[in-house]
Amino acid sequence: MIPYRTIEETDDSIETLYEIQKSKFITHLRHVDSEEDARAFIQSMKKKYFDARHNCSAYVLGESADKQKSNDDGEPGGTAGNPILEVIRKNDLTNVVVVVTRYFGGIKLGAGGLIRAYSHAAVLGIEAATVLAMTPFIQLNEVVSYDLLATVEHWMRQKEIRSLEADYAENVILHLLIEPANLEAVKAALTDLTAGRAALTTGDESLIAIPADS
Template sequence: MLTSYKTIKGYGEETIIIKKSRFIGYAMPAETEEEAVKFIESIQKKHWDATHNCYAYQIGPHDEIQKSNDDGEPSGTAGKPILEVIKKEGLKNVAVVVTRYFGGIMLGAGGLVRAYGQTAGAGLRAAGIVTRSLFQMIHVGIDYTWLGKVENETLQAGYFVDHIEYMDRVRVTALVPAEEAERYAKLITNTTHGQAEIMIGESIYATIQDGKLVKKL
C-alpha cells in the first residue's frame, strides 16, 4: 500500500467565462471507475443541454485506470488536457468534468486546450487538494481515570485521536503512522503503568490538513 497520496477533499465546482463561452469545471473523488462514471453521468444529466460535457479520470494506487473523452470537441483538445492537469497535480482517485456552453466565438485548438485545462484546474482547486496518509488504528481500553492522560500523551506525541467511546471503560481510538504502532503501544503502556488494553486495528487512509485530522472526505 502507498504510504501517502494526493487527491481532493470533496466535491468542487468553478465557472469561467472565456470569449463568451461558459466553462464549468466539476471535480469529485472517485475510489472506483464505477463511482467516476456515476459522477460523470450525473453532470451529463444536469447539463443535458450543454454544447459539450468533456471529462477525464485517474484511479488506482498506481494510476492503473486513466480515461478521457472530448465529447465532440476536436480530438485531443478537451479530455486529454483535463487528464494532463490531473497528472500534473499528481492526483489519484479523481474524476473531472468540464461542461461548455458555446458562446459563438471559436477558440481554435490551442485555445480549447488552454480553456479546458484552466477550467479543470479551477474545479480541482475548488474541491481542495489534500494528501491522504496511511495510518494504523490503535484501540486503547482504559479506566476513566486515565482518559485525560492518554489523550494528552497521544496528541503531544504528534498522533491523532480518531474517536472516543464511553462504555464501562473508555476506548480511545488513535491514528498512528503504521511504522510507529509499536512505539505508540509502548508509550501508552508506560503512561498507564501497564493498565491499558491495547489492540491493533485496521490500516486506513486519513487526511491531515493544517495539522488537524479531517474526519471525512
Template sequence: MSLFEDTYKTITSPSEGIYRDKGSKFIAYAYPLRGEDQVKERVAALKSEHPKARHHCWAYRLTPDRSVFRINDDGEPSGTAGRPILNTLLSYDLTNILVVVVRYFGGTLLGVPGLIHAYKTATVEALNAAEVVELTTNDVYRVSFGYEQMNDVMRIVKEENLGVLNQAFDNRCALELEIRRLRVNAVLERLQKVTGVNMVYTDTR
C-alpha cells in the first residue's frame, strides 16, 4: 500500500466455490476475517463439517496494508495448496480474508501442476461468488474535552463525517473517533484549535 493509498478490498460475507478433477472434489470457502484468532475456529468447524475430507488447506491475508499472511498445505505437497490459494488472493488484491479449500480425494493422483490448478480454480470460484467491497483505512483516536467544548467538537465530527465508536459525556467528555487516514492530519489540526482538547491514537482498522 502506497503512502497516499488509504483503501483496501475485502469480502462482505462468506462464499463458496467448487472444482472437480478425476474424482477429487475441491470445495473452497471464503470468509471475511477480522483477526488471526478466527482462523483456528473456522478451520475446526470445516473439519467437523467434512470429517471424511483428506485435506483442509488454507491461506489468509490480514490488515489494510496486506502485510500479514499465512498458508497451510495440510499434508499436500509443499507449494501445491496454500500458495496457490494465497496467490489468488494477491491477484484479486483482497485482504482481511481467509480461504479454506476442503479436498475429497478421488483415488487418482493429480500431480503438482494438477493440484496447483485445482486449489487455484476452487479459490477463484469462491471469490467470484463473493461480494467484494472497498473500505477505507481508518485511524482511531480517543478525544477528550470539557463539556463546554462539546458543540465545537461535535461540529467538527459532523462536518468531517467521522465515525463515533464510543462516547462518554460527563464533566469531562470522551469520544472514540474513526478518521479516514487521508484526512487524519486535517482533522487533528481542526481539533487542536479547540481549547482543552486532548487526542490519543489508539488503533488502525
C-alpha cells in the first residue's frame, strides 16, 4: 500500500477569505475521491458564486497523485489554476479539490500579483483544513488471559500502540494496529512481556488516517 496525505472529509467545504487591492479571493476546498466528485464541486462553486469574475480551480487525485488538473477560468494563462495546483503539490496532498473565487476590486494585480494572490489564497485554505496521513498498518490480533490484560494495556499505552475495539469472551482479543516495519519487533516484545502466553496472529494491512505533523 502507498502512504499518502489528504484532508479530512467534512460535510461542508472549508472556506477562507483573502483580500488584496480591493479584490476578494474566497477559497473553498474539500476531500474528493474521483474526478466526477471534483468536477461536481467546482460546478457547485461556480453556481454559488455565479456573479464572480473568476472561479479558478485545481485538483489532485489518486494514491500516487497521478491525476492532476487546473483551470484559470478566464484569468491570464498560468496565473491562477497552476499556482493553486502547485500549493497542493507542495503540501504533498491528493484526493483534494480547491476552488478560489475572485471578486475583482477594480485594481489590476498584474501576472505576478495574480500568481502570488492565488497561491496565498490556496495556502490559507489548506492551513484551515485538517491534514491526514494515510498510513499503512497491519492488524496484529493478540489473545490474552484477563490476568495479563492490565500488563499488556499498560505496555500499549507506554508505546502509544493504536488499536481497534477489543473482544471480551473467555479470553480477551486485542486488535493492535502496527506499522509494517515494526511488526516483528512488536511481536517479539509481546511474547517476552507475556512469557509466551499470548497467542499472536497477523491480520490484514490497511491504510489508517492519522493527523499529519505538518
